[in-house]
Amino acid sequence: MTGPAPIVIGTGVPRVRAAFTTRAGGTSTAPRASLNLGAGTGDDPERVRANRTCMARELGFDPVRAVALRQVHGSAVYLADAHGGRDSFAGALDGVADADAAATRHPGVALAVMGADCPxxxxxxxxxxRVAAAHAGWRGLVAGVLEAAIAAIADGGGVRVAVGPHIGPCCYPVGDEVRAALQDRFGAGVRRGQAVDLGACCEAALTGAGVPPERIDRVGGCTACEESLFFSYRRDGGETGRQAGIIWIEEAA
Ligand SMILES: [Zn+2]
Structure with a gap:
């Protein structure tokens, strides 16, 4: 059996570590095979705990201080102190707060945000x-979750961003209401026929929040097209797992 295969992001900053997980190398069974990191997905909690602990070991962060959230499609940012997630990540699995973004300035506190189509x-x-992580589905994007996350870490200095794998416009036709909400917020450039490009929405939100386009890295990939790599809520009719984006500041040796 092969181990986890996260996509590691080069941050350009020595102690800032960032990665997006893939579904490979975990313990969960179909339809959540195999590295499901999402609690509350109908999966066996022991398997989710094992997957989360395994990913922490693989990437090298402390699972006890890692922050997991109860994601609610809003714009709140959880500001993590030095205790981080208080064993909510791989222990109780209950999430430390109702929020779709987290930010911290404390080394050793990893922020883990889940998605299964949403960027x-x-x-x-x-x-x-400082580091931040945000779940940017269409509701959160409209509510301003990315602007809030950037504001939490900006502090007058420069910010860099990586937008993780998400459902592409190839697989994201949406109803008129959703398309209108995103287009009103981010401009006609985010529309692709009957579909919307969520990555373009993220870019528009981020540049609006003052992040220069050249500091925004889009990892690419479509969660719905790439079934061997990613969970996709839409493709799998809701019965699926979650991948994560994880970021932290390494503690000084
Ligand atoms: Zn696709």
């Missing part, structure tokens, strides 16, 4: 002093 966005200050 997960990781952001860090270029001086390496």
């Amino acid at each position: 997960v966005v990781l952001a860090w200050s270029t001086d390496g002093s």
Whole structure:
């Protein structure tokens, strides 16, 4: 059996580590095979715990201090202190707060945000002093979750961002109401026929929040098209797992 195969992001900052997970190398069975990191997905909690602990070991962060959230499609940002998630990530699995984004300035506190089509966005200050992670589905995007996450770490300095794998416009036709909400907020450039490009929505939100386009890295990939790599809520009719975007500041040795 092969192990986890996360997509590691080069942050350009020595102590800031960031990665997007894939579904490979976990313990969960179909339809959540195999590295399901989402609690409350109908999966066996022991398998979710094992998958989360395994990913923490693989990437090298502390699972006890790692932050997991109860994601509610809003714009609240959980500001994590030095205790981080208080064992909510791989222990109780209950999430430390109702929020779709988290930010911290504390080394050793990893922020883990889940998605299964929705973009997960990781952001860090270029001086390496602060990091943030956000779940940017269409409701959160309209509510301003990315602007809120960037505001939580900006502090007058530079910010860099990685937009994780998400459902592409190839697989994301939406109803008139959703399309109108996103187009009103982010402009006609995000529309692709009957579909919307959520990555373009993220870019528009981020540039609106003051992040220069050249500091926004889109990892690419479509969660719905790439079944061997990613969970997709839409493709799998809701019965699926979750991948994560994870970011943290390494503690000084
Ligand atoms: Zn697709």
